[in-house]
Amino acid sequence: MRDVYLVGAAQSDFGAFPRESYRSLFAEAFVGAIESIDGELDKSRIDEAFIGTLGVGGRQLGLGGPAVTEHVGLNGAPCTRVENACAASGSALRQAITAIRAGTAEIALAGGYEVMTDMSGEQTRYWLGVSGETEWERMAGTTFAGVYSQMADAHMGEYGTTREQLSRVAVKNHANGAKNPQAHLGFECSLEDAMNATAVADPLNLYDCCPTSDGASAAIIASEEVARELTDAPIRIIGSGQASGRVGLFQRPSLTEIPATRSAAQQAYNDASVTAADIDFAEVHDCFTIAELLAYEDLGFCEKGRAGAYIESGATLPDGSLPVNLSGGLKSKGHPIGATGVGQVTEVFKQLRGEAEDRQVDGLSRGLTHNVGGSGGAVAVHIFEEGWA
Amino acid sequence: MRDVYLVGAAQSDFGAFPRESYRSLFAEAFVGAIESIDGELDKSRIDEAFIGTLGVGGRQLGLGGPAVTEHVGLNGAPCTRVENACAASGSALRQAITAIRAGTAEIALAGGYEVMTDMSGEQTRYWLGVSGETEWERMAGTTFAGVYSQMADAHMGEYGTTREQLSRVAVKNHANGAKNPQAHLGFECSLEDAMNATAVADPLNLYDCCPTSDGASAAIIASEEVARELTDAPIRIIGSGQASGRVGLFQRPSLTEIPATRSAAQQAYNDASVTAADIDFAEVHDCFTIAELLAYEDLGFCEKGRAGAYIESGATLPDGSLPVNLSGGLKSKGHPIGATGVGQVTEVFKQLRGEAEDRQVDGLSRGLTHNVGGSGGAVAVHIFEEGWA
Numbered sequence: 006m007r008d009v010y011l012v013g014a015a016q017s018d019f020g021a022f023p024r025e026s027y028r029s030l031f032a033e034a035f036v037g038a039i040e041s042i043d044g045e046l047d048k049s050r051i052d053e054a055f056i057g058t059l060g061v062g063g064r065q066l067g068l069g070g071p072a073v074t075e076h077v078g079l080n081g082a083p084c085t086r087v088e089n090a091c092a093a094s095g096s097a098l099r100q101a102i103t104a105i106r107a108g109t110a111e112i113a114l115a116g117g118y119e120v121m122t123d124m125s126g127e128q129t130r131y132w133l134g135v136s137g138e139t140e141w142e143r144m145a146g147t148t149f150a151g152v153y154s155q156m157a158d159a160h161m162g163e164y165g166t167t168r169e170q171l172s173r174v175a176v177k178n179h180a181n182g183a184k185n186p187q188a189h190l191g192f193e194c195s196l197e198d199a200m201n202a203t204a205v206a207d208p209l210n211l212y213d214c215c216p217t218s219d220g221a222s223a224a225i226i227a228s229e230e231v232a233r234e235l236t237d238a239p240i241r242i243i244g245s246g247q248a249s250g251r252v253g254l255f256q257r258p259s260l261t262e263i264p265a266t267r268s269a270a271q272q273a274y275n276d277a278s279v280t281a282a283d284i285d286f287a288e289v290h291d292c293f294t295i296a297e298l299l300a301y302e303d304l305g306f307c308e309k310g311r312a313g314a315y316i317e318s319g320a321t322l323p324d325g326s327l328p329v330n331l332s333g334g335l336k337s338k339g340h341p342i343g344a345t346g347v348g349q350v351t352e353v354f355k356q357l358r359g360e361a362e363d364r365q366v367d368g369l370s371r372g373l374t375h376n377v378g379g380s381g382g383a384v385a386v387h388i389f390e391e392g393w394a
Numbered sequence: 395m396r397d398v399y400l401v402g403a404a405q406s407d408f409g410a411f412p413r414e415s416y417r418s419l420f421a422e423a424f425v426g427a428i429e430s431i432d433g434e435l436d437k438s439r440i441d442e443a444f445i446g447t448l449g450v451g452g453r454q455l456g457l458g459g460p461a462v463t464e465h466v467g468l469n470g471a472p473c474t475r476v477e478n479a480c481a482a483s484g485s486a487l488r489q490a491i492t493a494i495r496a497g498t499a500e501i502a503l504a505g506g507y508e509v510m511t512d513m514s515g516e517q518t519r520y521w522l523g524v525s526g527e528t529e530w531e532r533m534a535g536t537t538f539a540g541v542y543s544q545m546a547d548a549h550m551g552e553y554g555t556t557r558e559q560l561s562r563v564a565v566k567n568h569a570n571g572a573k574n575p576q577a578h579l580g581f582e583c584s585l586e587d588a589m590n591a592t593a594v595a596d597p598l599n600l601y602d603c604c605p606t607s608d609g610a611s612a613a614i615i616a617s618e619e620v621a622r623e624l625t626d627a628p629i630r631i632i633g634s635g636q637a638s639g640r641v642g643l644f645q646r647p648s649l650t651e652i653p654a655t656r657s658a659a660q661q662a663y664n665d666a667s668v669t670a671a672d673i674d675f676a677e678v679h680d681c682f683t684i685a686e687l688l689a690y691e692d693l694g695f696c697e698k699g700r701a702g703a704y705i706e707s708g709a710t711l712p713d714g715s716l717p718v719n720l721s722g723g724l725k726s727k728g729h730p731i732g733a734t735g736v737g738q739v740t741e742v743f744k745q746l747r748g749e750a751e752d753r754q755v756d757g758l759s760r761g762l763t764h765n766v767g768g769s770g771g772a773v774a775v776h777i778f779e780e781g782w783a
Contacts (some may be wrong), residue, residue, distance in 0.1 A: 006497050053636075059456055066455075067448055067479035067525025068771040071638040075645075075771075081657055083636035084772065085485045086477040090456035096474045100489055107496035108395050109634075136456025245498075247442075247472035249460040256464075268470055382457040382464075383473065 006106045008394045010232035011240040012225050013042035014347070014354035019220035019339030020189040021122040027064055030221040031056075031073040031118045034344070038116075038223035041354070044235035046225065048077070052110035054084040055100040057093025057117035058343030061132040062124055073118060088343075090136035091292065093117055094222060095247075095346030095376025095385030101226050102245050102387075111231050115350075116223035117343035129217055136379040138253030150214055150293070152254050152380045154206035157295035159260035161208060163310065166298065168208065170313035172199035174294035175212040175336055177322055182333020184364035189218045189339025213294040218339030222347035224354070229394065240357050244277030244388035246270060252382040261310075263381035266303035270375070273386040274305075281305030284327060284388070285369045286356060288349035290377040291334040300375055301329075304386070323366050331356060331364050346376035346385060353389050397783045398494045399621035400629040401614050402431035403736070403743035408609035408728030409578040410511040416453055419610040420445075420462040420507045423733070427505075427612035430743070433624035435614065437466070441499035443473040444489040446482025446506035447732030450521040451513055462507060477732075479525035480681065482506055483611060484636075484735030484765030484774030490615050491634050491776075500620050504739075505612035506732035518606055525768040527642030539603055539682070541643050541769045543595035546684035548649035550597060552699065555687065557597065559702035561588035563683035564601040564725055566711055571722020573753035578607045578728025602683040607728030611736035613743070618783065629746050632760075633666030633777035635659060641771040650699075652770035655692035659764070662775040663694075670694030673777070674758045675716060675745060677738035679766040680723040689764055690718075693775070712755050720745060720753050735765035735774060742778050 015037025017030045039046060056070035065072045070086035087097040094117030101113035121129065134143035137152065160166045176196050182188040194212060202211040232239055250265035251257050257264065274280055281304060289304065291297035298312035306327055307315035315321070321329035332338045332352035335345060353372040355361040370391040377384050404426025406419045428435060445459035454461045459475035476486040483506030490502035510518065523532035526541065549555045565585050571577040583601060591600040621628055639654035640646050646653065663669055670693060678693065680686035687701035695716055696704035704710070710718035721727045721741035724734060742761040744750040759780045766773050 054638075063524065065524070065528050065641075067477070068641050068768050069477065071478070071767075071771045072527075072641050074638060075640055079638070081637055081639070081653070083488075083658075084638045085489070085636070088456070088458065088475040088477055089460070099472075100474070100492075103489070103492050103496045103498055106498065107492045109492055109495065135452065135454070138461075139454050247474070248470055249463060249468070249473045250470070251464055252454075252457050252461050264470070269472075378460075379457050382460045 007108060008229045009102050009105045009242045010227050010229060011242055011354055011389060012227050012232055012235050013038045014224040014351040015041050016187060016222040016344065016348045016351045017220050018187045019218045019341055022219045023123060025219060027118045027120045028073055028076040030219060031116065032077050034116060034221040034223040035077045038225050042225060042235055043238065046235060048079060051079055051082055051112050051114050053104050054079060054082055054114040055087050055097035056084060057087045057097040057346060058119055059088060059090055059093060061119050061121050061342060089383035090378035091342050091345055092376045092378030092383045092385050093343040093346065096383065098224060098347060098350060098387060099245050099247050099385055102242055105226060105228050112225065112227045114223060114225055115347055117347050118221035119341035119343045120219045121217040121341060122219050141255060142253055150206040150209055153293040153295055154209045155254060156260050156299065157208050160295060163261055166313040168200055170316055171213055171294040172196055173316045174291060174297045175199040178291060178330050178334040178336040181331050181364055182337025185333045185338055188333045188337050189216050190337045209293055215292050215335040215340040218341040220339060220341035220344045222344040222351055224347050224350050238358055239393050240354060241390050241392065241394060242387060243390045244273035246272030246276060246386040249383050250381045252379060254380045263299055263303050263384065265381050265384035266300060269384040269386040270304045273388050277388045279388065283371060284373045285371045286328045286331060286366065287373040287375060288332060288352050289329055289375040291330060291336050292340060304375060328366055331366060349374040349376060357389065357391050395495045396497060397618045398491050398631045399616050399618060400631055400743055400778060401616050401621050401624050402427040403613040403740040404430050405576060405611040405733065405737045405740045406609050407576045408607045408730055411608045412512055414608060416507045416509045417462055417465040419608060420505065421466050423505060423610040423612040424466045427614050431614060431624055432627065435624060437468060440468055440471055440501050440503050442493050443468060443471055443503040444476050444486035445473060446476045446486040446735060447508055448477060448479055448482060448525065450508050450510050450731060478772035479767035480731050480734055481765045481767030481772045481774050482732040482735065485772065487613060487736060487739060487776060488634050488636050488774055491631055494615060494617050501614065501616045503612060503614055504736055506736050507610035508730035508732045509608045510606040510730060511608050530644060531642055539595040539598055542682040542684055543598045544643060545649050545688065546597050549684060552650055555702035557589055559705055560602055560683040561585055562705045563680060563686045564588040567680060567719050567723040567725040570720050570753055571726025574722045574727055577722045577726050578605050579726045598682055604681050604724040604729040607730040609728060609730035609733045611733040611740055613736050613739050627747055628782050629743060630779050630781065630783060631776060632779045633662035635661030635665060635775040638772050639770045641768060643769045652688055652692050652773065654770050654773035655689060658773040658775040659693045662777050666777045668777065672760060673716060673762045674760045675720060676718050676762040676764060677721060677741050678718055678764040680719060680725050681729060693764060717755055720755060738763040738765060746778060746780050
């Protein structure tokens with residue numbers, strides 16, 4: 006298989022932007038991604054595009070991919086909308102990588118978008134609910150906070166994970182996000198505030214939950230030949246893994262792990278010929294604080310059941326052995342569903358290039374992204390490394 | 395690039411099935427596809443799946459791919475929902491081919507589904523409309539019949555295409571579909587009936603329009619190594635092309651051609667090292683009779699503006715030089731949106747293997763499928779040939 010390189014990546018600001026459309030947000034990300042490339046890239050050279058969106062609000066439910074690529078001037082290039090709920094653009098990245106590996110593209114675009122803040126609470130619940138299992142979760146009234154609260158409750162019961170350990174995820178990610186000018190909730194929060202916030206779905210409170218956001222993201226990937234033309238600071242995509250799981254949480258044997266994360270991670274590690282111990286930093290899918298703790302375990306960063314102790318150890322802080330969510334994560338940076346996966350890639354791109362400004366951590370050379378759809382119905386994991394093959 | 399083979403394909407019956415769900419219909423297609431393979435294939439060997447659906451009715455708008463692959467027992471294999479409106483499963487097939495070409499899969503599943511007949515006319519118009527351009531087509535009240543009627547009117551004005559020529563498409567496809575036990579509207583219609591049917595959007599009448607249908611489809615594709623294990627009657631996928639066009643018809647320079655069809659076809663011909671003259675038969679996207687005439691021209695079967703004369707010549711009848719829509723096409727076989735592209739592949743599979751029963755045409759060795767999303771916002775074209783590479 007051919008080697009694949011990440012040559013450009015950017016996101017729009019994530020937040021609440023009542024004056025923007027899905028098209029204007031996507032254009033902001035796309036132009037940013039083109040400008041982030043060291044060399045000059047004529048956009049007409051992009052061979053194929055894959056755009057992730059859940060289509061929240063139903064703005065352009067059909068042809069939601071071509072509708073944004075035409076807006077940024079990619080007339081004619083094949084574009085496919087990819088939907089795997091919150092893992093939409095992580096899955097889009099995988100398709101773009103596959104196109105380069107197959108040789109059907111030399112340069113491919115992966116991106117995503119979502120507009121979520123211009124609707125009522127009831128509409129938002131509907132549009133988030135559509136990624137739950139229909140009959141026995143959404144239509145029975147279960148929200149995503151409700152689904153993840155079951156996981157949190159089970160993890161606390163089985164492994165003694167504490168309220169404080171959950172809140173430490175929020176405190177860490179807000180501290181990171183406060184240094185990210187593109188974050189939706191770019192402010193710090195104290196451990197006390199995080200622990201004592203209003204309940205949302207017990208045991209999860211307001212600070213355990215990510216916001217719903219507007220935003221877009223875009224990444225340009227290329228074959229080695231093209232990458233050598235465009236940059237002297239290469240980032241190689243060394244591993245790609247994806248897996249599916251039962252859409253409904255209630256259909257899975259355990260509430261305290263996400264099998265699709267374990268499988269996608271193993272595929273990505275095998276693909277990259279590395280193990281979890283070789284990862285320098287990660288952007289993981291912390292839609293809820295418990296989701297980040299589950300990710301630590303399912304990605305192999307710590308042993309099963311030890312995630313609470315792991316966050317408490319400081320390992321995933323910026324000065325720890327494996328910083329997680331330096332961008333602020335979904336919790337602070339925000340979670341515009343279809344944009345999230347490639348938004349994670351944007352942070353990895355910035356960190357590996359030393360362009361993360363106030364939140365830059367030096368000495369990182371291998372990063373991982375972990376993007377979850379629904380409560381684990383689809384998961385995409387990718388691994389990125391500095392340097393040529 | 396590695397060679398790719400079509401080893402199995404099937405569709406559910408297309409029609410109105412109030413007792414079926416999207417999952418039961420998909421299972422029918424999937425089981426049929428597995429059973430259509432000459433050898434035995436353990437479904438756990440399927441490495442990756444791509445499922446096309448527009449999600450009409452909003453049943454499982456998020457994770458609409460994994461929701462059906464889990465139902466047929468593909469637990470864990472990566473599955474991605476692909477959406478390109480009515481070209482959803484044509485695009486899914488392309489992704490599956492790319493995965494085999496890249497070597498990330500040895501065996502891949504492409505399929506699609508839609509349930510459309512259990513809702514009101516108003517809901518149906520909404521769900522079809524979402525693949526039109528939102529602001530200036532759907533929200534302005536333009537239906538798809540309205541969009542295609544503009545193309546028909548323009549083609550009649552520019553090239554002298556007649557009412558009778560449009561109707562000959564319907565008569566041919568109904569005659570073919572009457573021999574297809576899986577067709578939704580499996581009855582013949584006379585030229586007189588087709589010409590004098592109730593107006594829908596002038597100049598298009600009821601017999602110029604395909605039905606909305608329930609149905610599903612599935613195709614199993616494989617690398618050469620696996621294909622040699624599974625069959626002695628190989629069908630090689632020799633060409634894949636996909637292109638995008640402006641989502642809104644009003645944004646394109648001409649009403650009488652679909653640029654994305656021309657581009658996707660040229661890519662597929664180049665990929666296959668053939669020309670239009672080398673195609674023995676085709677399944678084209680006749681959502682409206684005018685769409686089949688446009689396809690003749692844009693695929694290069696006849697000269698620009700000559701499609702009316704071409705249908706009149708009988709060239710595309712079963713005993714003509716290039717039979718088109720032997721299955722009955724969307725017009726008679728039906729059009730369950732996400733299922734249509736791989737439904738076309740099913741007919742090519744049956745014809746090339748001599749399994750098309752009453753509608754079998756002998757001596758065919760190279761077939762083409764043409765799948766259009768919206769009014770041309772996305773188009774996928776694939777070419778299939780008997781024999782090993």
